Amino acid sequence: xxxxxxxxxxxxxxxxxxxxxxxxxxxxxxxxxxxxxxxxxxxxxxxxxxxxxxxxxxxxxxxxxxxxxxxxxxxxxxxxxxxxxxxxxxxxxxxxxxxxxxxxxxxxxxxxxxxxxxxxxxxxxxxxxxxxxxxxxx
Numbered sequence: 163x164x165x166x167x168x169x170x171x172x173x174x175x176x177x178x179x180x181x182x183x184x185x186x187x188x189x190x191x192x193x194x195x196x197x198x199x200x201x202x203x204x205x206x207x208x209x210x211x212x213x214x215x216x217x218x219x220x221x222x223x224x225x226x227x228x229x230x231x232x233x234x235x236x237x238x239x240x241x242x243x244x245x246x247x248x249x250x251x252x253x254x255x256x257x258x259x260x261x262x263x264x265x266x267x268x269x270x271x272x273x274x275x276x277x278x279x280x281x282x283x284x285x286x287x288x289x290x291x292x293x294x295x296x297x298x299x300x
Contacts, residue, residue, distance in 0.1 A: 164278040173292035187219040224248040
């Protein structure tokens with residue numbers, strides 16, 4: 163169950179919501195005029211150029227499109243970590259880190275969920291949290 167406390171430093175908190183059940187959902191934009199989804203929510207729909215874009219939650223699960231294992235990074239990003247592109251049923255592809263002990267074990271096409279976890283360290287060494295993906299089935 164994903165949790166964020168009032169003492170946690172959170173990166174881009176407007177991009178996700180934690181439901182009462184602990185389920186994490188990404189906050190997207192939806193244009194009725196173009197029947198188009200975007201993530202993150204844009205001020206205007208890039209297809210219809212309409213500014214009538216409503217906030218909606220993406221499905222809780224997507225499919226792993228691609229990933230890489232990052233082995234060298236800036237000091238605030240502990241390595242190794244997996245960075246993935248996940249396709250959601252709404253037609254949106256999102257990039258995020260993956261919460262897994264076995265980044266080499268990820269498989270293209272695998273079902274992925276959304277969670278909250280540490281994505282980097284702050285300058286004072288504290289964990290910084292945001293949305294991440296996790297493999298649902300191995």
